[in-house]
Amino acid sequence: MRNLFQVSAAFEDIMPAEYKSLIENGPFGGDKGVTDLGTFKELLEEHPLCAGCGLALSLRLILASLPNPEHTIIVGSTGCSALAFPQAAVHNIHSLFGNQNAVASGLKRALSLRFPDVVKDVVVIAGDGATADIGLDMVMHSWFRQERITTIMLDNEAYANTGGQESGMSQEGAVLNMAPKGKNFSKISVPELAWASGCAYVAAVTPANPRKLQSAVRRGILAARETGSSYIQVYSPCPTNYKFKPNQTIEKVKSREKDGTYQVREYISDEAQLLFDRLEEVKNG
Amino acid sequence: MLTKRYEVQKGPEGYLPPAAAMMGIVPSEPGTSLVEGQMVLQETAMEKVADALLQAKNPVFFPGPLILWAWKEGVEEKAQAIKELADAAGAKIIPMPDYRPKYPMINPEIEINPNHPNLTIWHNNIDVCLFVGVHCHYANIALKLIRGGTDCYTIALCAEAGHEDAMISLRDVGLDQIRQITEIVKKRKETQK
């Protein structure tokens, strides 16, 4: 791995410390995960998201969970997460709002042709508005086509970046800055849509359980490599738009899990289950 | 209609300067270079590079990913040659390690970002800069932005077809050409003594 990220000797003294620590103590080539957070240089450290942002926390955990960050390309979309990606030390493409799964499909296919001997993980990370509303067409068709990509939704139950409109993922009755009378319809069950659309692996998780989140991200990416599309939904509440204190984000997640209005769940196809079992066996020797 | 030939001069040209290509500047033929949009012999352009660097108050080299990272055979040697050129010309080096926009947070003292190169130029009062090892697309964007927002004189040493958005653009630059420029710089300094 070192030779993939080697600084030319003549320029070693002028390379910013950030890059040196990414090489010496970053997540590349090793086997870092969420339990190692705090001990290595992360892909994303500085970002302009709000204090207590659930999405920023989820993103941090997702990036730490990537099985192969040096060969991962993230496709993002407009929304709050798009403000963080410019600082992330991982290849990422910002696509037109809603187009992310179409862009990722083409990218994955092109990479398979260009690098037939290297596994390149293409991972979509986008908001609930981008995934469940404006890009739903592109998202579902990528599943119907069994594109070998992983789709991760950062579900903050609102159009947060534009000041608080309801999204398909907002709960019934949700009141937001620009939904003062409360939402009239229920939250869309995207995990079930994904499962019915033929995804090989589907999970709904939260940042309150980092190990579970990591397992879902890794399973989703492995399933996309070998069997078919995968979908992971991460509940990432927004203190700014839902008007709770920044230090209450995790409490918020837990209370929603407890009252059953956000259910952590997993759907695994037989083929994906066989794959996970095989990989477990290999790992346990 | 263009009545006067466009000259690639130092700015500030203002918000949204045109790409030189839009103004009719085309890459130079092999063996030649561009100086302010005019095709000249490569040797002439090398002399101009030496002049610009030696006359500058604060010349700075901006090496990009293609030369900062030892990603293939031959890069280390080229990097060493660029460092020798910078040393000979008394130029500082500020790297452009990658192209992520890092907006709005960069430390202009230690890095340059292709998406807002003006920050590094303003902060460090750079009057002449030299691009090397920056992928074409990002070099052209950055060079254009520099012309738009600063009065910095730009030089590009390109291993491919050159950058018409730079004030001096050399194409097909390899180890030999870099060393040749270093020799010219050293000779100039001798005669100026």
Ligand SMILES: Cc1ncc(C[n+]2csc(CCOP(=O)(O)OP(=O)(O)O)c2C)c(N)n1
């Ligand atoms: C094609 C297009 N339509 C609309 C917008 C305006 N827009 C920017 S962010 C956003 C909402 C994003 O919501 P979501 O995907 O949930 O992300 P969040 O900001 O909540 O993380 C919208 C509608 C846009 N940028 N581009």
Ligand SMILES: [Mg+2]
């Ligand atoms: Mg949202």
